[in-house]
Amino acid sequence: xxxxxxxxxxxxxxxxxxxxxxxxxxxxxxDEVTETCHEILAAASPRWFVVGQAAELAEVLRMAVFGDxxxxxxxxARVP
Numbered sequence: 001x002x003x004x005x006x007x008x009x010x011x012x013x014x015x016x017x018x019x020x021x022x023x024x025x026x027x028x029x030x031d032e033v034t035e036t037c038h039e040i041l042a043a044a045s046p047r048w049f050v051v052g053q054a055a056e057l058a059e060v061l062r063m064a065v066f067g068d069x070x071x072x073x074x075x076x077a078r079v080p
Contacts, residue, residue, distance in 0.1 A: 008017055050057060 004018060007013070008015065050061065
């Protein structure tokens with residue numbers, strides 16, 4: 001409880017913030033969450049590390065990756 005109260009004070013949130021949080025989360029739409037994730041990922045330039053059989057994962061990675069995928073231990077250097 002002390003940690004929750006400390007967080008409210010540190011971030012300048014109202015005392016009822018935690019009580020109202022559930023309602024705010026339930027009102028979120030899937031497109032809002034997706035848009036926010038895209039904004040965060042675009043700003044951070046994340047790098048993904050995937051372990052597995054390249055032949056099995058190649059098509060999935062081609063569809064999901066934000067740019068080129070590098071294959072350091074495979075015969076093919078890049079997935080277009």
